[in-house]
Amino acid sequence: AQTVTQSQPEMSVQEAETVTLSCTYDTSESDYYLFWYKQPPSRQMILVIRQEAYKQQNATENRFSVNFQKAAKSFSLKISDSQLGDAAMYFCAYRSEGGAGSYQLTFGKGTKLSVIP
Amino acid sequence: DGGITQSPKYLFRKEGQNVTLSCEQNLNHDAMYWYRQDPGQGLRLIYYSQIVNDFQKGDIAEGYSVSREKKESFPLTVTSAQKNPTAFYLCASRLAGTDSYEQYFGPGTRLTVT
Numbered sequence: 636a637q638t639v640t641q642s643q644p645e646m647s648v649q650e651a652e653t654v655t656l657s658c659t660y661d662t663s664e665s666d667y668y669l670f671w672y673k674q675p676p677s678r679q680m681i682l683v684i685r686q687e688a689y690k691q692q693n694a695t696e697n698r699f700s701v702n703f704q705k706a707a708k709s710f711s712l713k714i715s716d717s718q719l720g721d722a723a724m725y726f727c728a729y730r731s732e733g734g735a736g737s738y739q740l741t742f743g744k745g746t747k748l749s750v751i752p
Numbered sequence: 753d754g755g756i757t758q759s760p761k762y763l764f765r766k767e768g769q770n771v772t773l774s775c776e777q778n779l780n781h782d783a784m785y786w787y788r789q790d791p792g793q794g795l796r797l798i799y800y801s802q803i804v805n806d807f808q809k810g811d812i813a814e815g816y817s818v819s820r821e822k823k824e825s826f827p828l829t830v831t832s833a834q835k836n837p838t839a840f841y842l843c844a845s846r847l848a849g850t851d852s853y854e855q856y857f858g859p860g861t862r863l864t865v866t
Contacts (some may be wrong), residue, residue: 644792668853680842680857726794730853738783738846739810740855742794 637662637729641743648717649751655702656712656746658727664688668730669703669710670740675723683725686710714748722750754779756858758843763863765830765837773828773861775843782848784826785855788812789840798841801826802848830863837865 638661648654660669671683686694686703694701698718702711714721727743756777765771775784783802787795797810801820815834820826826845830837840862844855 639794670853678840678860680844682854685853738848738853739785739797739800740795742796744792744794 637664637731637741639727639729639741639743641725641727641746643746644744645747645749647749647751648714648721650717650719652717653713653715654717654748656714656725656727656748658710658712658743660708660710660727660729662708662729662731664731669701670728670730671699671701671710671712672726672728672742673721673723674726674745675720680726684712717750719750719752722748724748756843756845756856758841758858758861761859761861763861765863765865767865768832769865770832771830771837771863771865773830773841773843773863775826775828775858776824777826777843777845777856777858778824779845779847779856780823781845781856782823783846784820785844785846786810786816786818786826786828787842787844789842789860795842798828830865837863839863 640659667688669686673681673683684696684699698715700713724745726745728740759774785800786798796812799818801807817829842860843858846855
């Protein structure tokens with residue numbers, strides 16, 4: 636079974652600065668997807684960014700980018716120019732194929748990000 | 753507007769009672785999922801369904817039951833056999849049959865059992 640580990644339960648960043656959230660995973664599969672989800676205080680889960688394992692190029696979405704190291708099984712999220720609205724729980728997730736193409740997600744335990752004005 | 757609705761937002765029950773959480777989607781998605789979220793635990797999969805009248809257990813299915821009689825609906829029943837039912841429950845859906853990667857989440861239901 637796949638596991639996802641987020642080793643930083645809490646982090647903080649000054650507004651306008653850059654912060655990196657860490658995620659490692661364990662899998663025997665060669666093809667998979669990785670995701671970062673954001674959960675603000677409203678508790679609505681929002682997809683931030685995804686990475687296909689077969690792509691060597693790191694994904695970017697505006698101020699969000701990832702550092703995907705397949706051999707090291709590492710998938711970190713970098714948030715540039717942090718804004719107050721970035722304050723949230725961030726979850727790293729791995730997409731596995733749980734039989735008949737169910738594409739289950741396995742989540743890490745999350746990192747709570749605080750943004751300091 | 754298309755989306756996933758979960759009702760109610762907050763639900764209170766007495767211990768020993770079964771309770772059913774609603775999840776409806778109008779996205780025409782094939783697959784639907786139920787997750788449980790506890791503090792410090794992330795999201796854990798309870799049940800999922802790929803098509804109508806079919807569903808599979810996730811990692812923590814004990815004490816829960818589901819049905820999928822309609823494509824749009826995937827209700828979750830928390831039975832009295834669930835030892836620690838107080839939690840935040842999230843429903844999600846995904847367009848199957850393609851390499852669609854994203855699960856869309858509902859706003860969640862906070863269940864408190866006393």
